[in-house]
Amino acid sequence: MTGGDIIGALLLADAAVLEIAPADRIKEDRLPDGVELTALLVRTVSSVDRQPLKRGQFVRRSDRVAVTVRALSVRDRKAAIGRIRACCAGRTGDIGGALRVSILTAGLGPSLNGPGNSFEQTQDFRVSWDAED
Template identity: 65%
Template sequence: MTGVDIVGALLREDPAFVAMVPTPRIKAGALPENVELTAVLLRLISSVERQPLKRGATIRTTDRVSVTVRASSYRDQRAAIALAKKVCAGRTGDIGGGLRVSILTAGTGPDLRGAGNSFEQTQDFTVSYDAAA
C-alpha cells in the first residue's frame, strides 16, 4: 500500500469526482496512449519510512503523491485540479487501507501542454499513514 492507493481510493469513491473523471480513467503509473479526456494519472514521487525502534510496531510512512490531470480544455483541467484538492486535502482517518492517514496539499505544478495537445497540470499531496511493519 502507498499514498497512491490512498489518494486513488478517495478520488474513486467521490461521486462528484467520478462524474468528472470516470473511474476507468483514474490510473496509477501511466495513462494509455489514446485515453479519453478528462483523465487522471497518480504517481508516487517519494516515500520516507520512519524506522521503528521495536519489532512488531507500525511504520509511519510519508509519501508525496502527484495527481496529474489531463483534459481537453483549460477549464476542465482547472475544475479537476480544484475538485481533487477538495476531495483529498485535509482528510484524516483510516482511508484506502492506511491507518491514521493525514493528507495535506504539497503544491500545484505549472500549466502544461500534454500528449495530443491536451491541457495538463499536477497537484501534489503529502500522504502520511501507518502500516504494519
C-alpha cells in the same frame, strides 16, 4: 500500501471526481495512449519511512503523491484540480485500508501542454499513515 493507493481510493469513491473522470480514466503510473479526456494519473513521487526501534510496531510512512490532470481545455483542467483538492486535501482517519491517514496539499505543478493538444497540471499531496512493520 502506498500514498498513491490511498489517494486513488479517495478519488474512486468521490462522486464529484467521477463526474469529470470516470473510474476507467483514473490510472496509476501511466495513462494509456488515446485515453479519453479528462483523465487522472496518480503517481508516488517519493516515499519516506521512519524506522521503528523494535519489530512489530507501526511505522509512520509519508509519500509525496502527484495527481496529474490531462484535459481537453484549461477550464476542464482547473475544474478537475478543484475537485481533486476538495476530495483529498485535509482528510484524516482510516482511509483505503490505511490507518491514521493524514493528507495535506504539497503544491501545484506548472500548467503544461500535454500530448494530443491536451492541457496538463499536477496537484501534489503529502500522505502520511501508520503501516505495520
